[in-house]
Amino acid sequence: MITALLAQAWQAPTIDWHAIAPELVLVAGINLVLFIDLWLDESKKWAMATLSGMVLLGAFVPVVTLAVVGGDVRDAIFDGRYMIDEYALVLKGLFLLVGYVVVLMSQTELEEGGYYQGEFYVLLLVSVLGMVMMASSRDLLSVFVALELLSIPAYMMAAWRKRDPKSNEAGVKYYLLGVFASGVLLYGMSLLYGTTGTTKLTEIGAALAIGDPSVMQVLAVVLVITGFAFKISAVPFHTWAPDTYQGAPTPVTAFLSVASKAAGFTALLTVLYLGLYGATGVHEPYIWVLAALTMTIGNVVALRQTNIVRMLAYSSVSQGGFILMPLAVMATDAAESALRAVVIYLLIYAFSNLGAFCVIMAVARKTRSGEISSFGGLMGYAPGLGVLMTVFLASLAGIPPLGIWIAKLQSFRALIDAGSTAAYALAVIAAVNTVIAAAYYMRVLRQIWMAPAPDGDTSPVVVPPPIRLALAITAGGTVVLGILPGLVLRFADLPDLTGALGF
Amino acid sequence: MQTLTNDNWLLTVGTFLPLVGVALMMFVPASDERAHKQIGIVTSAATLAVGIWTLLRFDFDQSEKLQFFVDSEWITVIHSNYTIGLDGISLPLYVLSMAVTLLVMIYTWDNMPDAGNPKSFIMLMLVLQVGMAGSFIAQDLILFFVFFEVVLLPMYFMIGVWGGEDRQYASLKFFLYTMFGSALMLVAFLALFFQTGAESFSFHHLAEAGALIDRDVQVWIFAGMFIGFAVKVPMFPFHTWLPDAHTQAPTQGSVILAAILLKLGTYGFVRIAIPMLPQGAKAWAPVIGILAVIGIIYGALGCLAQTDMKRLIAFSSVAHMGFVMLGISTLTEFGINAALFGMVAHGLITGMLFFLAGSVKHRYHTLEINRLSGMLIQMPRLGWILGFAAMASLGLPGLAGFWGEFPAILSAYNPNFGLDVTLYRTLMVIAALGTVLAAAYLLWLYQRTAFGRPNPEFAGTHSVGAAAADDHHGADIHDVTPIEWIAWTPFLIAIVVFGVYPQLMFGVMDPAVTALVERVGAGIP
Structure with a gap:
């Protein structure tokens, strides 16, 4: 009985494995790096950087093939809440490339500083995974999940120089303000969901485009943009940036100022263009x-x-x-x-x-x-x-x-x-x-x-x-x-x- | 638009050839200074050879048409193409830029500025040459903008690294002024592009479509371009970077700045702002005229107050560029012809004066006019050349300077397109007074430095003596050296040739200018 019911209610979606191959390669790579790091001798930890670099380049391959194949594989998957279109692919390529350059930069810094190399690269890869997902997210939930996935490892990476109080300050500041921003964003999103009844961006867009936005919706739009404004360090929500950038290890700073910022902009672009465009009088x-x-x-x-x-x-x-x-x-x-x-x-x-x-x-x-x-x-x-x-x-x-x-x-x-x-x-x-x-x-x-x-x-x-x-x-x-x-x-x-x- | 597409490789090669020299120099160690100077001279000589070949292949009977025309795709998404071509307006400036670079390179052989490091210095000069030549051949606004900006950094470093005492202040001032101008200029370019319906950035297209824009919009767009180009010229009141930059720049920098870079501004007015925005130009012409004349008088008075020879020459640039701008502001064929002639003449003459100032500084280790005297006795040849250049600069008939100033003043008698005649005639009278002041400051400069007895301070320094040991240690007063002769003679010959037979250049420019003024006229209802 129960099995029959389950079989009826739950149908495995057809998944286009090629389309999500970059994410899959990253997930596999993250596990691989984590696993190998456990068994690797301290003197051979340098290999972790090379391995992480290869994971990133490996994830780059399906991005290129997807771009070349084009057309049919770019159809929306997961009900149009996760898109593999050209826009997503360009940005995925950007995040992977930036990740690779940051690995190159981190290599000497970590080796010479004697920091926890394996863990660092795992966190870096997780953060890049979040960014790669962000490029495809077309739903409030997946946008938020991607945002957290890319931010949380970054909080830790900012504090990576454990014995340096400045680095700790960098991490804590980034963390506290980042969490606050997430809260603001989430509140805005909940209002959007509450007033439109959907989390899919295109549907929100359609709902907002009809008539004047209500007070709740105005508040929601302002809160969502404010949440992202923290991420992209727009004034007056930029106060964390200088201290975090200065205190964090230089490769992490580079990562935050380029990749993390680009991810914030990606989210803002997607949400604005698909969801909030109707509320012209507010966001403009x-x-x-x-x-x-x-x-x-x-x-x-x-x-x-x-x-x-x-x-x-x-x-x-x-x-x-x-x-x-x-x-x-x-x-x-x-x-x-x-x-x-x-x-x-x-x-x-x-x-x-x-x-x-x-x-x-x-x-x-x-x-x-x-x-x-x-x-x-x-x-x-x-x-x-x-x-x-x-x-x-x-x-x-x-x-x-x-x-x-x-x-x-x-x-x-x-x-x-x-x-x-x-x-x-x-x-x-x-x-x-x-x-x-x-x-x-x-x-x-x-x-x-x-x-x-x-x-x-x-x-x-x-x-x-x-x-x-x-x-x-x-x-x-x-x-x-x-x-x-x-x-x-x-x-x-x-x-x-x-x-x-x-x- | 009629174009000739013969030899269409010539301009590209002529413009980018210096980069080959730069690439070569990257592989030569910095310590091998001789090799770098040789590469610099050979590269710029080869570039000039291409320039002379261009001159020979140029069809002078059709100088109103763009020749050696190329139009290939560049940034298709924003409708900007690699469009280049040369006509009678740009030809003299294009070749002048190549000639000046070569002569400056030759001068560098013996006269490397104190900071040393010829490798970077010569590389920067070659990059500068690419930007200058490129600006004169570009026939696409975005391409022009790129070349226009390419000159910025090399010049900044030339002033800032190899300049005088206040080099850092002067170089930053130069940079920020120009940057400010070009940022607004870019906004104006884009506004023009969108107002015309956004089809292409090519000069030809914009000149046709720009005239159709509303008058008020034209006036606004012209304002943006005006600031961009006026900073570069420089026109009063945007001129304050110039005396600092010129005074602090090394001799080579001053010569290039005076001979070519300032012309980018006036060229921009003639090539871009006026033909593309005829009504804007007409509205702004009186303002330009008034500012030009203020520049003439202000520059001349500034000259009279200077105690430093180089700074005096710099202020005289402000005055001379005032004449050029006055000619342009009349919007007449006569005036624009005069302005273009004046640009080349000013390049040759003021370039020569800066060379002389550099050599005087090299010998006396000072440019203070009060301390210099009796050059004609100590260095008769150099003294005579200084006299010659001063005469040319004050506009003596028979030398090149005359043909830039005199027709420019004359053209103000009858401005085109119904501009206010009374105003322009008043401007004409004031500008004429400016020439008197020019004669005054130049002759006074010459009197004080060349006549009289040599300053006893420098009297005994021909030979190595005890006197040479104090504050001006190392001062070695000698006459013109062979390298200086090689670098200077072409300037002197050109000043005389163009002075005696100006038709040589007017003949090339006039058909192009006539076509330009006709086009402007068609755009003014």
């Missing part, structure tokens, strides 16, 4: 204010920093403002340009920002300092690193023909495409901010090119092979994408996600 002005504040305050505070990591932390806050900027016009004709601008920005920003952190790591191995002044005379004793840092920072400043210029151009384009007065005003604010940003990036370059070495120590810098590889990947990406942006702009044609909207 809110995001406008967030973007303007984020880029301006991030920049102005960055001007005053003397520690390079802290400066890059604020710079990444302000870059977040630039990424957020086109979303302020997402409910207009410029919706498609805005989406493209955000995705392009995330892709290219990842290369330049990771690259800058790689150089910082390489230099800090010699100078043992995080002060901007410790970069003095770098051109003299390590011209290669000096030129690379110039490339990365100039890219972050948005100078053509280096990477981010095209992303900035796309952001401006979206705003001007929208053409409203508010959009133009934001464009002018952004233009002024570009100049402020240039001022502090140039300050670092000034040290590198023009100042003498602080203590007269001009012995060469030894760059370990993994970091060399990481530098090659990031520098290559920054330069090539700047000169031939067509390579990634193609990916950003996202008919699937926007198609759902009927644009």
